[in-house]
Amino acid sequence: xxxxxNDIWWNSTYDMIQCALxxxxxxxxxxxxxxxxxxxxxxxxxxxxxxxxxxxxxWDELKVLYxxxxxxxxxxxxxxxxxxxxxxxxxxxxxxxxxxxxxxTFEDAKLAYKAxxxxxxxxxxxxxxxxxxxxxxxxxxxxxxxAVMLDPRLKLQYIESRWSTRPEWIxxxxxxxxxMFNHYRNKCRSSVPLASISKSVSISxxxxxxxxTLRNWKYGPIAPVPHRQELDEYSRAPLETEDVAPIDYWxxxxxxxxxxxxxxxxxxxxxxxxxxxERVFSGYILKMESLTLVRNS
Amino acid sequence: MLRQILMKWQLAPIFNKLAxxxxxxxxxxxxxxxxxDRIAFRxxxxxxxxxxxxxxxxxxxxxxPKSGDTIRSWAMNRFDxxxxxxxxxxxxxxxxxxISCDMWSSPNGDAFLGIVAHWMDIHHILHTALIALPRxxxxxxxxxxxxxxxxxxxxxxxxxxxxxxxxxxxTNNDTAVESxxxxxxxxxxxxxxxxxxxxxxxxxHILNLVxxxxxxxxxxxxxxxxxxxxxxxxxxxxxxxxxxxxxxxxHLRNVEITST
Numbered sequence: 136x137x138x139x140x141n142d143i144w145w146n147s148t149y150d151m152i153q154c155a156l157x158x159x160x161x162x163x164x165x166x167x168x169x170x171x172x173x174x175x176x177x178x179x180x181x182x183x184x185x186x187x188x189x190x191x192x193x194w195d196e197l198k199v200l201y202x203x204x205x206x207x208x209x210x211x212x213x214x215x216x217x218x219x220x221x222x223x224x225x226x227x228x229x230x231x232x233x234x235x236x237x238x239x240t241f242e243d244a245k246l247a248y249k250a251x252x253x254x255x256x257x258x259x260x261x262x263x264x265x266x267x268x269x270x271x272x273x274x275x276x277x278x279x280x281x282a283v284m285l286d287p288r289l290k291l292q293y294i295e296s297r298w299s300t301r302p303e304w305i306x307x308x309x310x311x312x313x314x315m316f317n318h319y320r321n322k323c324r325s326s327v328p329l330a331s332i333s334k335s336v337s338i339s340x341x342x343x344x345x346x347x348t349l350r351n352w353k354y355g356p357i358a359p360v361p362h363r364q365e366l367d368e369y370s371r372a373p374l375e376t377e378d379v380a381p382i383d384y385w386x387x388x389x390x391x392x393x394x395x396x397x398x399x400x401x402x403x404x405x406x407x408x409x410x411x412x413e414r415v416f417s418g419y420i421l422k423m424e425s426l427t428l429v430r431n432s
Numbered sequence: 433m434l435r436q437i438l439m440k441w442q443l444a445p446i447f448n449k450l451a452x453x454x455x456x457x458x459x460x461x462x463x464x465x466x467x468x469d470r471i472a473f474r475x476x477x478x479x480x481x482x483x484x485x486x487x488x489x490x491x492x493x494x495x496x497p498k499s500g501d502t503i504r505s506w507a508m509n510r511f512d513x514x515x516x517x518x519x520x521x522x523x524x525x526x527x528x529x530x531i532s533c534d535m536w537s538s539p540n541g542d543a544f545l546g547i548v549a550h551w552m553d554i555h556h557i558l559h560t561a562l563i564a565l566p567r568x569x570x571x572x573x574x575x576x577x578x579x580x581x582x583x584x585x586x587x588x589x590x591x592x593x594x595x596x597x598x599x600x601x602x603t604n605n606d607t608a609v610e611s612x613x614x615x616x617x618x619x620x621x622x623x624x625x626x627x628x629x630x631x632x633x634x635x636x637h638i639l640n641l642v643x644x645x646x647x648x649x650x651x652x653x654x655x656x657x658x659x660x661x662x663x664x665x666x667x668x669x670x671x672x673x674x675x676x677x678x679x680x681x682x683h684l685r686n687v688e689i690t691s692t
């Protein structure tokens with residue numbers, strides 16, 4: 136069955152080309168046969184078919200397009216989420232690296248096609264410009280940089296090495312991380328005393344063992360004091376080399392880095408896409424039967 | 433006692449069949465079936481269907497409501513219970529609650545706003561849930577969307593826990609996030625995250641726009657900057673040819689058969 140692209144499905148053009156390439160031989164044979172037939176019957180279809188017949192250079196071009204589009208397909212699948220487990224929401228920490236990767240691919244491809252004087256150079260340039268536009272917009276929120284920082288396999292070292300030619304970008308990224316960290320530090324400081332008191336001493340036990348209240352207070356567990364060094368310490372610690380999911384890392388290290396961990400819960404729970412809403416609508420909700428329910432709620 | 437006697441006489445199977453009907457379970461599965469299989473609520477009014485149920489279990493039929501309206505109110509009741517449950521989950525989250533939403537129009541022209549919440553629970557497990565699907569009345573402006581959103585956030589009591597918003601690139605989403613801030617302030621909640629930082633763009637939509645730029649380069653602003661590029665995308669003729677071929681000849685559908 137041949138696929139045709141459409142405006143609604145992401146990557147439908149990619150799927151269409153993939154399908155065409157798989158059936159290349161059959162399509163060619165079919166068109167030749169169809170042309171012969173319509174010529175026999177002297178219908179005008181022959182002309183139209185001739186104009187649209189795919190010649191070997193056309194097929195080559197489709198192959199190039201296919202290769203250009205394949206990273207998009209891959210990224211869509213990888214980041215749309217809903218995978219059960221640690222990465223259910225699609226990984227927000229992958230967005231910035233994914234954009235970097237695409238921009239880099241485009242730049243290389245642009246040079247290669249420019250050398251060949253191929254019109255693909257302009258196409259790629261258009262795509263590059265579009266992506267760059269959104270890349271710049273992603274700067275409006277610190278979320279993307281902070282999410283990368285919270286990935287223990289990358290930290291800010293990713294940004295420092297990948298953006299090494301843009302020192303001002305690195306500075307901005309560091310500033311974003313510090314601002315958010317300071318905000319969470321202040322929040323932790325104001326909430327820690329309350330939490331530790333209510334946890335360590337329950338009223339009934341204080342009444343029954345009056346002496347233990349003091350003992351609890353003196354020897355009880357002290358909440359790790361949030362300090363300025365937490366961020367520096369984390370940044371200095373060597374990168375995690377094993378393929379650990381960021382959420383699992385923070386689960387294991389929340390006692391060591393309490394402020395960063397509380398940041399991690401907030402940031403790593405952000406989905407990379409709004410695909411979940413799309414799923415709702417492409418699903419069953421808007422069936423007529425359910426409408427009475429929706430309308431009155 | 434009776435059971436023991438019956439067991440002794442190896443009449444247990446018959447005895448089990450005659451076990452009293454568990455009315456609550458029966459009602460639960462009845463509503464579950466109607467909702468999940470998208471059966472019209474009026475189904476319970478159908479005489480032939482009632483006969484079918486009566487054959488299976490004569491006494492069950494007295495527990496099937498006579499009107500679809502009863503099913504509707506049961507379903508609404510179920511909806512309220514589910515809302516309370518989600519509310520408790522949201523309250524117990526250890527993370528901010530992030531929202532992604534999108535507007536869709538139903539075939540009869542009504543616009544619905546799907547609102548999905550994303551959060552992390554106390555066991556560090558990520559959750560995603562559709563928390564509301566309100567109908568949007570009037571123009572689909574950002575201001576309108578914001579008012580509806582804040583109503584829902586208040587209903588679940590999560591205004592203060594509101595995190596980031598993952599939305600597509602539509603400009604009314606920009607204004608929605610901005611108006612959301614002022615709406616929250618209006619209702620006495622001071623947002624910690626600025627609207628500029630809160631507004632995130634769905635990466636899938638970005639990828640799609642980039643691919644469109646690559647294939648068709650229709651974006652006027654881009655074309656203005658470099659006139660050579662206007663002709664560039666037109667050169668992607670093979671793609672166009674192939675699409676036309678697809679449209680023109682339905683016979684192509686048979687290709688697979690002939691090729692195998």
